[in-house]
Amino acid sequence: MTTxxxxxxxxxxxxxxxxxxxxxxxxxxxGFFVLACLMVPFAVGPxxxxxxxxxxxxxxxxxxxxxxxxxxxxxANDHQDGSLEHMLASGRSATALVAGKLLAVWLVSAxxxxxxxxxxxxxxxxxxxxxxxxxxxxxxxxxxxxxxxAIGAALTLGVRAGAALVALLCLPLYVPVLIFGAGAVDMxxxxxxxxxxxxxxxxxxxxxxxxxxxxxxxxxxxxxx
Numbered sequence: 001m002t003t004x005x006x007x008x009x010x011x012x013x014x015x016x017x018x019x020x021x022x023x024x025x026x027x028x029x030x031g032f033f034v035l036a037c038l039m040v041p042f043a044v045g046p047x048x049x050x051x052x053x054x055x056x057x058x059x060x061x062x063x064x065x066x067x068x069x070x071x072x073x074x075x076a077n078d079h080q081d082g083s084l085e086h087m088l089a090s091g092r093s094a095t096a097l098v099a100g101k102l103l104a105v106w107l108v109s110a111x112x113x114x115x116x117x118x119x120x121x122x123x124x125x126x127x128x129x130x131x132x133x134x135x136x137x138x139x140x141x142x143x144x145x146x147x148x149x150a151i152g153a154a155l156t157l158g159v160r161a162g163a164a165l166v167a168l169l170c171l172p173l174y175v176p177v178l179i180f181g182a183g184a185v186d187m188x189x190x191x192x193x194x195x196x197x198x199x200x201x202x203x204x205x206x207x208x209x210x211x212x213x214x215x216x217x218x219x220x221x222x223x224x225x
Contacts, residue, residue: 004096011087011100018077019108025073026108033066033113037120048125055124056134056185062120063113063138064145064174070109071149071166074101075157075220085224094217102150102213110142130185133194137181140201147212148173154219177204 002010019026040058041051078084088094114135121131152169159165184197 002092004093007092007096008100010092011097012104015101015104016107019104025070026112029066029070029109030112030116032069033062034116034120036062036065038123040124052125052127053189055121055126056130057182058124059117059120059126059134060138060141060178060182063110063117063142064178066113067110067142067145067149068167068170068174070105071153071163071170074105074150074153076153079157084220088217088220088224094221095213098150098217098220099213102146102216105150106143106146110138110146114138114142130188133188134185137184137198137201140198140205141177141181144177144201144204144208145174147208147216148177150212150216151219154216154223157220157223177201180204 037059040054044050044054075084078087087097117135117138118131121134126134149166149170152166152173155169156165180197180200184194184201187194187197
């Protein structure tokens with residue numbers, strides 16, 4: 001019987017290897033994020049003060065949308081070739097399997113966006129202290145976004161127009177994370193403490209990372225029945 005840690009490590013390595021072979025998907029995601037952020041000044045004008053005020057919220061929305069575009073393929077490829085059913089029926093821990101897959105997806109989809117966020121913040125005239133806080137909020141918030149999206153992707157697995165359904169399911173759930181993430185930076189702009197917003201983001205991340213894989217695994221089993 002394979003242990004849960006071994007299953008987690010196996011799933012993580014497997015999905016990272018697959019992601020390396022499909023580097024174009026990550027580059028497309030990153031390209032969408034960069035171009036979407038850089039297009040904003042053309043729409044709202046080049047005023048530095050205006051961009052600096054809106055910049056953190058803009059980056060948060062673009063990161064959220066970039067993550068959303070990756071969700072339909074989270075389980076779709078494994079489902080199409082039958083490997084998902086095989087893995088879930090193999091006797092391995094489904095929760096550990098999902099946890100490994102989710103971490104791999106976060107490493108190849110969310111982490112690159114976070115790494116390049118300081119460059120996007122500079123392009124939008126966001127100052128250095130708020131840029132650091134923005135990166136922290138993304139580190140805390142993107143795992144929650146991923147888990148919520150994974151639940152939606154699992155529930156709509158194999159459904160026609162699944163991408164649209166995932167968006168309809170997930171966008172309302174993303175709103176609190178967006179409010180607390182962008183709001184933390186706004187609090188600093190207003191001269192107030194962002195601690196409450198950061199605490200809520202951290203609490204959401206803890207709940208998502210501990211309970212999320214189980215819920216995603218349950219949703220997958222329900223969809224495959």
